[in-house]
Amino acid sequence: MTSTPGDPTVTVSAAAAAATGVRTPWSEFWRKFRKQPVAMGALAFVALLVLLAVFAPWIAPYDAENFFDYDRLNTPPSAAHWFGVDPLGRDILSRILMGSRISLAAGFFSVALGGLVGTTLGLLAGYYEGWWDRIVMRISDVLFAFPGILLALGVVAILGSSMVNVVVAVSVFSVPAFARLVRGQTLALKHMTYVEAVRSIGASNWTIVVRHILPGTISSIVVYFTMRLGTSIITAASLSFLGMGAQPPMPEWGAMLNEARADMVNAPHVALFPSLAIFFTVLAFNLLGDGLRDALDPKIDRQ
Amino acid sequence: MFNYFIKRVLGLTPTLLIVAVLVFLFVHMLPGDPAVLAAGQDADQATIALVRQDLGLDKPLPEQFVGFFSNMVTGDFGNSLRTRRPVSTEISERFFATFTLTLASMGWAVFFGMSIGVVSAVFRNRWPDRAGMTLAVSGISFPSFALGMLLMQVFSVKLGWLPTVGADTWKHYILPSLTLGAAVAAVMARFTRASLVEVIQEDFVRTARAKGLQERVVILHHALRNALIPVVTMMGLQFGFLLGGSIVVESVFNWPGLGRLLIDSVNSRDYPVIQALVLLFSLEFILINLAVDLVYGLINPTIRYK
Numbered sequence: 001m002t003s004t005p006g007d008p009t010v011t012v013s014a015a016a017a018a019a020t021g022v023r024t025p026w027s028e029f030w031r032k033f034r035k036q037p038v039a040m041g042a043l044a045f046v047a048l049l050v051l052l053a054v055f056a057p058w059i060a061p062y063d064a065e066n067f068f069d070y071d072r073l074n075t076p077p078s079a080a081h082w083f084g085v086d087p088l089g090r091d092i093l094s095r096i097l098m099g100s101r102i103s104l105a106a107g108f109f110s111v112a113l114g115g116l117v118g119t120t121l122g123l124l125a126g127y128y129e130g131w132w133d134r135i136v137m138r139i140s141d142v143l144f145a146f147p148g149i150l151l152a153l154g155v156v157a158i159l160g161s162s163m164v165n166v167v168v169a170v171s172v173f174s175v176p177a178f179a180r181l182v183r184g185q186t187l188a189l190k191h192m193t194y195v196e197a198v199r200s201i202g203a204s205n206w207t208i209v210v211r212h213i214l215p216g217t218i219s220s221i222v223v224y225f226t227m228r229l230g231t232s233i234i235t236a237a238s239l240s241f242l243g244m245g246a247q248p249p250m251p252e253w254g255a256m257l258n259e260a261r262a263d264m265v266n267a268p269h270v271a272l273f274p275s276l277a278i279f280f281t282v283l284a285f286n287l288l289g290d291g292l293r294d295a296l297d298p299k300i301d302r303q
Numbered sequence: 304m305f306n307y308f309i310k311r312v313l314g315l316t317p318t319l320l321i322v323a324v325l326v327f328l329f330v331h332m333l334p335g336d337p338a339v340l341a342a343g344q345d346a347d348q349a350t351i352a353l354v355r356q357d358l359g360l361d362k363p364l365p366e367q368f369v370g371f372f373s374n375m376v377t378g379d380f381g382n383s384l385r386t387r388r389p390v391s392t393e394i395s396e397r398f399f400a401t402f403t404l405t406l407a408s409m410g411w412a413v414f415f416g417m418s419i420g421v422v423s424a425v426f427r428n429r430w431p432d433r434a435g436m437t438l439a440v441s442g443i444s445f446p447s448f449a450l451g452m453l454l455m456q457v458f459s460v461k462l463g464w465l466p467t468v469g470a471d472t473w474k475h476y477i478l479p480s481l482t483l484g485a486a487v488a489a490v491m492a493r494f495t496r497a498s499l500v501e502v503i504q505e506d507f508v509r510t511a512r513a514k515g516l517q518e519r520v521v522i523l524h525h526a527l528r529n530a531l532i533p534v535v536t537m538m539g540l541q542f543g544f545l546l547g548g549s550i551v552v553e554s555v556f557n558w559p560g561l562g563r564l565l566i567d568s569v570n571s572r573d574y575p576v577i578q579a580l581v582l583l584f585s586l587e588f589i590l591i592n593l594a595v596d597l598v599y600g601l602i603n604p605t606i607r608y609k
Contacts, residue, residue, distance in 0.1 A: 141318060148544075149550055150581065230443070238551050241448045241554075243570070257448060271456075286444050290440070
């Protein structure tokens with residue numbers, strides 16, 4: 001935490017630590033994380049998912065929006081269409097693959113945006129306290145008082161239905177959570193001896209907050225970020241399911257489920273695969289988050 | 304206790320005021336002129352001017368807010384743009400359906416969630432724990448709309464045991480409340496387990512065991528009581544989640560409640576109804592948080608109401 005990048009002695013000692021097995025925060029984290037097979041599995045799955053999303057246009061066997069197989073409407077999975085065909089004749093596997101880009105991007109960008117704003121507000125509120133802190137925390141309380149999806153619906157009602165607006169809407173309710181988390185940590189960290197030492201050698205407030213307090217909050221932010229991804233993906237899909245987000249023919253998973261509702265009796269497989277896609281994606285992020293928390297939380301070592 | 308209660312209620316006032324201001328400003332943040340929205344797309348200039356005057360939209364903003372606020376206090380939110388009926392009527396007709404659905408979901412979520420949590424904590428790191436926690440993390444990860452569609456497909460369409468949509472008999476409540484409560488039950492299970500695992504390691508639990516109490520009494524009377532404090536907080540927060548979740552679940556099961564009313568209102572830009580609903584949902588959530596704070600005292604007498 002206190003090591004300065006670029007300092008030769010630190011670089012050398014880090015290399016030596018890796019060779020001789022001395023414990024650094026990173027090696028300690030990796031040692032604990034590696035011991036959790038479930039979390040390692042989740043990490044592998046997330047990595048695979050990201051690869052699939054990046055290369056989806058080349059992997060997808062058919063065009064997700066403009067290929068229509070009129071001879072096979074509503075047919076269940078087969079060799080030609082692994083996940084079956086939807087009521088309009090589109091290949092469900094291709095749509096799921098292309099949809100992974102939308103869901104992962106929506107989840108990532110909404111949490112990143114909310115996390116960035118929330119972390120900044122939390123750092124400032126915790127470091128400066130006073131009236132600024134009270135205002136930020138009061139607004140956070142109010143935002144907390146709105147159930148997330150209600151808040152998102154309000155934003156979509158104002159901005160209109162589209163995927164970009166959904167990302168904005170979902171990010172709004174990540175803000176108070178990050179602000180509270182980071183504020184609490186900042187309050188604790190700023191009274192630590194090392195911060196006092198940095199201040200006594202004349203470092204500016206900016207340097208203290210960005211170089212010395214922020215790194216101390218990173219592990220909680222990473223854990224929370226990962227956990228939040230799952231929730232945000234579900235909320236974004238819920239909004240699309242309600243017709244407020246991605247519009248047809250966009251292959252967003254929630255929107256696909258909404259389209260599948262009409263033909264549930266004849267073609268349940270049309271709803272099954274998007275459901276499973278959302279479930280496994282969110283499950284992987286939640287399990288990864290649990291694993292990160294267990295590996296980063298010093299309390300866990302006692303047990 | 305009474306002083307504490309009064310202080311807490313007074314403390315809510317600024318929060319409620321901010322919510323009321325936001326809800327009021329909501330109309331003015333909507334794209335387009337609210338008077339045009341209210342009059343309809345093809346109304347002429349004279350009609351729009353008349354509607355503007357009728358709704359008080361031609362007055363200065365602070366004056367509008369005072370009008371809005373005094374109407375709000377008396378429960379008058381104007382008329383729905385879609386049905387032309389009073390917003391209060393629209394809401395009161397549907398309130399009960401959502402209220403009972405939420406209560407039913409909370410009821411079984413607390414029961415199953417806490418049971419799974421207690422069993423997991425008692426059998427920590429053994430198979431009942433692993434099974435319970437796998438179920439819990441799946442419950443958090445399964446989106447409610449997908450779960451609702453799945454349950455409906457299996458129990459209503461394939462097996463024919465339960466009705467699909469509507470809210471007429473108690474049988475109609477089973478699937479929607481299961482769907483809505485699943486994620487809450489999962490969160491409750493995880494929280495109960497985490498809290499109980501910590502408490503079981505405390506000295507007073509060892510003392511209780513040492514004086515020869517049955518394990519059942521030690522867990523349920525001594526440990527669980529102390530483990531409940533964070534769980535009750537979580538329960539309060541989860542009520543907010545249920546309110547939000549009901550929006551999605553009501554859409555899946557075509558439930559005649561407030562959630563579906565909100566969706567219909569957002570789709571048709573029926574802003575008086577949206578305003579009233581957002582205010583109502585926020586008020587409910589704030590009151591629940593207050594109730595949670597008061598319940599603390601009943602569970603944990605060491606909290607002093609200063």
